[in-house]
Structures are given as structure tokens and as C-alpha cells.
Amino acid sequence: MSYLVIARKWRPQRFEDIVGQEHITTVLENAIKLDRISHAYLFTGPRGVGKTTTARVFSKALNCIQGPTPIPCLECNNCVEIAKGSSLDVLEIDGASNRGIEQVRDLRENAKLKPVNSRFKIYIIDEVHMLTEPAFNALLKTLEEPPEHVKFIFATTQPNKIPLTILSRCQRFDFRPLSIKLIKQKLIQILEEEGITYEEDAITKIALAADGSLRDAESILDQVICLARDGRIDSKIVEGLLRSIEKEVIRELTQALINGDERESLKILDRLISEGKDIIQIAEAIILYFRHLLLVKILHKEELKNILPVAEIEILEHQAKQISKEEILFIMEIIMEVISRLRYSFFPRVLLEVGFIKICNRARYQLITHVEENCAEKRTKYTPDNKDDIDGEKHNRENPDIREERTPFRKDNLSLEEVRKVWPEIIEILKEKKMSLASCLMNSEVDKLENNLLTVRINSQSSFPTEFLKERENKMLVEELLNQKLNVRLAVTCIKGNNDRGEMSKKREIFKNPKLKKISTILNAKILKVVEEDESRDSGQTDRKVQ
Structure with a gap:
């Protein structure tokens, strides 16, 4: 027969x-x-x-x-x-x-x-x-x-x-497309009946490539069996047959994009193109990898085992800790937009490179515009009187539940100056852990410390950095770094300041004057504005006028 x-x-x-x-x-x-x-x-x-x-x-x-x-x-x-x-x-x-x-x-x-x-x-x-x-x-x-x-x-x-x-x-x-789990089960059943040994990760890759079609999976399996040495199917044979880009290279590329490393991401892209990889194939591999990162952040580990090879889950989990869901969604939107335009572009490589640069600068580029639009919609829900309270301390005082949630675990005799000294170090550490958050805190300064509640003022015309720091994942990261540096459990809140980075430093310098400090204490006063005046033209000295 x-x-x-x-x-x-x-x-x-x-x-x-x-x-x-x-x-x-x-x-x-x-x-x-x-x-x-x-x-x-x-x-x-x-x-x-x-x-x-x-x-x-x-x-x-x-x-x-x-x-x-x-x-x-x-x-x-x-x-x-x-x-x-x-x-x-x-x-x-x-x-x-x-x-x-x-x-x-x-x-x-x-x-x-x-x-x-x-x-x-x-x-x-x-x-x-x-x-x-x-x-x-x-x-x-x-x-x-x-x-x-x-x-x-x-x-x-x-x-x-x-x-x-x-x-x-x-x-x-x-009729529904078949799940990866069902396709794997069927392929494993066939292999066991045929007496062929296999690696489970190889079968997972075949199931992923089949895209819900059992017939496609069986056709790929037929070819893989013909390529198998000594009657054993492994991952390398499947990758070679499918002409897929090596996972390690895609992992390096996505890590460079997560880190915001433009130079490294463009170098890896150049290497892939010189090896004969298609631009669309590279873009599709990237978006599939970021989809896996998104699944890792959403699904439980047991659910992931039915979708991804076990060996990859731990690596993906480590990478997923370095990036938020919002960033992943933004990156996927950028790559999908690139893919939709690649087929009609005379310069496909340039188009993908521009996409990479946008992704690496996501904290300062399109993501800011995107979030500002969302914030603008939210602000329309509040009256002018309430708008300042949303970003400031009054909102926290009037909402005891929020204040209660931010109450630290213990108190310590920690001065504001100590926190200000380590704040630049915190930003430097964040550059390695999460560049997007570090970028948002570049123009920030420690405003006040009360009952272990640290208020950070972010001086920016945009409301995005403030909103970004308020996200639970980012706030917890900053609090953890402060705890490691100061050995004190602090809760962090933030308020939006103006774009004058020197205003706060001027106020602090004035408060070093013991007379002014004593007057402000007695009268319960605070400095609203510092104005530079040239009152001594002959001497060429500039005095400060306090309002």
C-alpha cells in the first residue's frame, strides 16, 4: 500500500x-x-x-x-x-x-x-x-x-x-480554531502511536506555527519527521524547517527595545537583515514575542504551560518585570502600524528603524501624547476647584481611605535632607531597571516628608510623568528602592509642579537664613515666589526679594 x-x-x-x-x-x-x-x-x-x-x-x-x-x-x-x-x-x-x-x-x-x-x-x-x-x-x-x-x-x-x-x-x-493545547495533545498522540521520540518544546513550536489549524500542524509534523535524525524530533529541526528567527536573537532585540538602547537594537536589526531575514518576518517575530510578554503578565503559570514552551516561561517572566502592560501595548501598536505600512513602503528598513527609535524613546515621544489625551478626558470630569486637589495633598487629606492605604509600616527619625541626598541615586538606579520611569523623574525633586509620606514634585508642563509615577507598579518600585537605600519604609505620592527646576532650590536656600525661618515659623507663613531684583547697580550684585 x-x-x-x-x-x-x-x-x-x-x-x-x-x-x-x-x-x-x-x-x-x-x-x-x-x-x-x-x-x-x-x-x-x-x-x-x-x-x-x-x-x-x-x-x-x-x-x-x-x-x-x-x-x-x-x-x-x-x-x-x-x-x-x-x-x-x-x-x-x-x-x-x-x-x-x-x-x-x-x-x-x-x-x-x-x-x-x-x-x-x-x-x-x-x-x-x-x-x-x-x-x-x-x-x-x-x-x-x-x-x-x-x-x-x-x-x-x-x-x-x-x-x-x-x-x-x-x-x-x-467551527473554531483549535487551541495550542489540543493540537499538542493530538500531535503527541500521533507520535506515540508511530513510535517516534520528541521534545515537548518542539511540539509546542509546531502547534504555535499551525495557528489553530490541525491539518497544518500535521503537515508540518510530516516534514519534521523526515528531517529528524535517529527518529527524534527536537526544537532545532522545527526552527530550521519553519525558517523562524532564533529565539535568542529576538530576545536580545526585545531586551534592547525594553532598555531603550537605540544603538544595540539597530545593530541587531542590521545583523538579521545581513543574514537574509525579511523585514516583515522580523517585525512579526517581535510582535509575537511582546505578545508572549503580555500573556506572562496576565496569565497564571499553569495556563502559560499550555501556550508556551516551559523553558521560555522563566526567561519571559524575568523580562516582563522590566516593563509595564501599558508599555507593551504601546510597543505592539507601533510595530503593528509599521507592519501595515511595510507592504507599501519603498524603504521598509527605514520604516522599521524609525519604529525602533520611537519605541526606545517611548517615555518622551508618542506615549506622552497618548496619555495626555487620556488625562485631558479625565480632567473634564472635574470642576476647576477640584482639579488642583486631584494632584495635590488636599485630595489625600479629604480622602482618608487613600491616606490610610499609603500609611507606612513603621516610622523612623528620617530627615528630608537625607532623602534629598539619595534621590539622584534612586534615579540612576531606575535608569538600569526601568528607563521610562527614570525619564519621567529627571525633572523631579523631593518636596516634603511628613509621617513617612514622601511627596515628590515633578516639574513638567506635561501631566504624563505625574500620572506615570502614580501607577501602582511604578510607585511600588520607587518605594522599594527608597527602602533599600534608607532602611525606612516610605510611602510615595507625587504632585505636578511647574517647569522651573530652580524655584524649589531657591526657596530652600532662603530658608537657610535663621531669621526668615523663625519668622515663617511664628507667622505660619510660606514663600510663594522668589523674585530677582537688581537693587545695587554700582556693585553689580543681585538681591532676592521674597514674597
Whole structure:
């Protein structure tokens, strides 16, 4: 007997063998049991998920000598002929090559004839959306009132192209893409039955590449088996067959993008291009990697094991700690925009390089504009009187729940000057841990320290840095670094200042004057503004006027 490819050899023969479509097979089985079989069915869904296979199994169930039965015997002449595709009463028609009105007229004439050996004459029309409009119109009457012995099963990947008049005459079943877990289970079952050893990570990569299509996964597996040395399938063979970019290189590239390292990211891109990698292939590999990072931040570890190779999960978890979900989403938006424009660009490499530079400068570039728009929408919800309270201390005092949440675990005799001394060090550490946060704190200064609640003033015309620091993940990172440096548990809050970086330093310098400090204490006064005045022209000295 000639060799059969895996997809044909392991094609399901009963409803119970069909993978991942239980919502459909259950309905069809019950329809047979209750004798409620329709005259026309429409199977829709992506390629390789079991539409035609289900149509064949359903045909066996209807025409089996022991049937109609949900469990065909697979041994009678009818079952065997249907499995071989040689049955005279189950006709599989390719809609792409038999799409004209003449073919449909022939079908109508043949449908009037009784079946030769079976209970029903069944027409399985694959890719039915390829029929012409006149062909569909010619089919309408027969489809609405077919002879009792005729059943139609249509299969298509594009149901939107089928006229509504046809859709309304059929029972529609939507087939789902298969999950990675189900594809892995099926492939492992095949390999164990065939007696072939394998690496689980290699099977995961095949399942990922199949994109929900079991037939595609089986076709890839067929090729991989031919390449396997000593009958063992490993990850390198799969990567070589799929011509995928090495994970290590993509990991280096994404790490450079996370770190905001323009030079390194462009060097790696140049290396990949010189190795003959396609620009679109590189962009798609990057977006897939960032998708995995996003999944790591959202899903539990047990759920990830069904999606990603176990060896990669720990590496992804380490990288995911260095970047927020918002940043990942922003990066994915940039890469998707690049991919959509690459196909029409005369300079695809330049387009991807510009995307990399935007990503590396995300804290100061498009992300700022994007968040400012969101902040502007939020500010419209508040009155002018409340707007300043949202960013300031008054909001915290009037909301005890918030103040309660920020209360530190313990108190210590810590001075404001001590915190100010270590603040530049904190920013330097953040440059290594999270560059985007460090960029937002470049123009910041420690404003006050009360009951271990540290207030940081960020001097910027934009509200983005303040909003960014208020995010729970960023706030906790700063608090942890302060705890490590000062050995004191501080809670951090921030307020938006103006863009004059020297204003606060001038106020602090004035308070060094013991007389002014004593006056401010007695009168409970504070400095509103420091004005430079040139009162001594002869001496050329400049005095400060305090308001």
C-alpha cells in the first residue's frame, strides 16, 4: 500500500475522534438520535479545523447500514466507500472548479434520481462561496424544497460571501480554531502511536506555527519527521524547517527595545537583515514575542504551560518585570502600524528603524501624547476647584481611605535632607531597571516628608510623568528602592509642579537664613515666589526679594 500522509492517515472516522468541535458534533449526534435531520447544513470556519471531515463522518452516520446512527460501524460497504471517497451516493464537489450555472443545473437533475446503495444522496460542496451569483440562484429552489432523499452539506472559509437567501435555508455551524493545547495533545498522540521520540518544546513550536489549524500542524509534523535524525524530533529541526528567527536573537532585540538602547537594537536589526531575514518576518517575530510578554503578565503559570514552551516561561517572566502592560501595548501598536505600512513602503528598513527609535524613546515621544489625551478626558470630569486637589495633598487629606492605604509600616527619625541626598541615586538606579520611569523623574525633586509620606514634585508642563509615577507598579518600585537605600519604609505620592527646576532650590536656600525661618515659623507663613531684583547697580550684585 502506498504511503499516506499523517493528515489522511489520522483523519477522524467517528464524531468522538473529531478534536475541538464538541459544540458541533454533539448537536449532530442528537439530531440523528431524535430524528431531526435537516436537509441543508453550512459548515464555516478557518482552514484545517475539520469541516470536510465532519461532513464525511456525518454522511457515514446517515448512510451506515446500521443507521442512521451517531456511531457508524465503519465496516459496511457504505462506510468504507465514503471513507475512500468512492461512494456513488456521497458526492464531494469542489465549488471553486464547479462554480457555474451549468454545473448547478446538472446537480439539480441528478438530485432527482434515487440513491444507488444508500439511504440518502448527500452533496458535500467545499468552498461553496466560490459559486457564481447565477449558480446560487439556480440552487435556491432545490435547496428550499429538496427531494426527501437529498441532503446538502456546504463548507466554506468565507460565509460573508454567501447570499443571505442561501444562508437562511441552512443550519449554520461555526467551527473554531483549535487551541495550542489540543493540537499538542493530538500531535503527541500521533507520535506515540508511530513510535517516534520528541521534545515537548518542539511540539509546542509546531502547534504555535499551525495557528489553530490541525491539518497544518500535521503537515508540518510530516516534514519534521523526515528531517529528524535517529527518529527524534527536537526544537532545532522545527526552527530550521519553519525558517523562524532564533529565539535568542529576538530576545536580545526585545531586551534592547525594553532598555531603550537605540544603538544595540539597530545593530541587531542590521545583523538579521545581513543574514537574509525579511523585514516583515522580523517585525512579526517581535510582535509575537511582546505578545508572549503580555500573556506572562496576565496569565497564571499553569495556563502559560499550555501556550508556551516551559523553558521560555522563566526567561519571559524575568523580562516582563522590566516593563509595564501599558508599555507593551504601546510597543505592539507601533510595530503593528509599521507592519501595515511595510507592504507599501519603498524603504521598509527605514520604516522599521524609525519604529525602533520611537519605541526606545517611548517615555518622551508618542506615549506622552497618548496619555495626555487620556488625562485631558479625565480632567473634564472635574470642576476647576477640584482639579488642583486631584494632584495635590488636599485630595489625600479629604480622602482618608487613600491616606490610610499609603500609611507606612513603621516610622523612623528620617530627615528630608537625607532623602534629598539619595534621590539622584534612586534615579540612576531606575535608569538600569526601568528607563521610562527614570525619564519621567529627571525633572523631579523631593518636596516634603511628613509621617513617612514622601511627596515628590515633578516639574513638567506635561501631566504624563505625574500620572506615570502614580501607577501602582511604578510607585511600588520607587518605594522599594527608597527602602533599600534608607532602611525606612516610605510611602510615595507625587504632585505636578511647574517647569522651573530652580524655584524649589531657591526657596530652600532662603530658608537657610535663621531669621526668615523663625519668622515663617511664628507667622505660619510660606514663600510663594522668589523674585530677582537688581537693587545695587554700582556693585553689580543681585538681591532676592521674597514674597
